[in-house]
Amino acid sequence: MIKLSDFDYNLPKELIAKYPHEPRDECRLMVLNRKKKTIEHKIFKDIIDYLEEGDLLVLNDTKVIPARLKGKKKTGANIEIFLLRPFSENQWEVLIKNIKRLKEGQEVIIANDFKIKLIEKYEEGKAKVELIGENINQLIKKYGHIPLPPYIEREDEEKDKDYYQTVFAKKEGAVASPTAGLHFTERLLKQLEEKGVKKAFCTLHVGLGTFRPIKTEDITKHKMHEEFYQIPDETLQLINETKKKGKKVVAVGTTVVRTLETYAQTNKKEGFSDIFIYPPYKFKIVDTLITNFHLPKSTLLLLVSAFANRDFILKAYEIAIKERYRFFSYGDAMLII
Numbered sequence: 001m002i003k004l005s006d007f008d009y010n011l012p013k014e015l016i017a018k019y020p021h022e023p024r025d026e027c028r029l030m031v032l033n034r035k036k037k038t039i040e041h042k043i044f045k046d047i048i049d050y051l052e053e054g055d056l057l058v059l060n061d062t063k064v065i066p067a068r069l070k071g072k073k074k075t076g077a078n079i080e081i082f083l084l085r086p087f088s089e090n091q092w093e094v095l096i097k098n099i100k101r102l103k104e105g106q107e108v109i110i111a112n113d114f115k116i117k118l119i120e121k122y123e124e125g126k127a128k129v130e131l132i133g134e135n136i137n138q139l140i141k142k143y144g145h146i147p148l149p150p151y152i153e154r155e156d157e158e159k160d161k162d163y164y165q166t167v168f169a170k171k172e173g174a175v176a177s178p179t180a181g182l183h184f185t186e187r188l189l190k191q192l193e194e195k196g197v198k199k200a201f202c203t204l205h206v207g208l209g210t211f212r213p214i215k216t217e218d219i220t221k222h223k224m225h226e227e228f229y230q231i232p233d234e235t236l237q238l239i240n241e242t243k244k245k246g247k248k249v250v251a252v253g254t255t256v257v258r259t260l261e262t263y264a265q266t267n268k269k270e271g272f273s274d275i276f277i278y279p280p281y282k283f284k285i286v287d288t289l290i291t292n293f294h295l296p297k298s299t300l301l302l303l304v305s306a307f308a309n310r311d312f313i314l315k316a317y318e319i320a321i322k323e324r325y326r327f328f329s330y331g332d333a334m335l336i337i
Contacts, residue, residue: 104121165177166178173228176210
């Protein structure tokens, strides 16, 4: 049995990054070489030295929506609603804090021109709601807050609208950022292009489930969340060409790994992925991984352990703590070659 407790480590709270490094591409980068079992300390833009002409960078172009909405009942009681995914433009699946305070049919007032009506309660605080107002997408942008992860422990600020979005974000639908992509700047992407590194995109709308802890000691009993993904034909073509030439497919983030490995298993270019990658796992497409430092006992830590060997990853994390790397969404990066 693969035990959850084997993927634990102690992180001093002050190493959880509350803000990103500026400029983005000058955060720290830990480079892990799986063959040589070496660990190097660099800065993110040094990544160009590890990628060769003909290698393919695959990026997730999902865009984070301002999914947190703060409103009040007619009685004045505060209610927070978190948008999860749309059924249609004005009907959504949501997560409601203090859902017990609401009855089906009741309305939450977000603003004079924007109300949310509870249609049906599901389990674990989830519900189906109707968004009432003119031009729902504009109202979400106007009143919504950027959904910072709970461990950042601060309210979102205006600048998080830029900070928590990759420079190549295009397709709206995520409620959490594909954070490995946050380190790239337009300048660095251009330099990589000039070196002959190709780039391609896929989409995985990161859901709230990405923060869901594993609660079973036997990790195989964990039920993975579903997220919508899509891979364009052009990306698949570039992957095939890269593989044929013996060059590397470089996944920018665990969301790209999950998207590509889902395709390798199902042969479907779009759908819902609930792939759960943990050791031992044979990767079919991804050769190199760019990622952040992940939470203890998380599905993401299991994924990187499958990619680079659990002991090697935990040793690297131990060194990262000693060297005062910054952890999680707004933290530093890791390159696994």
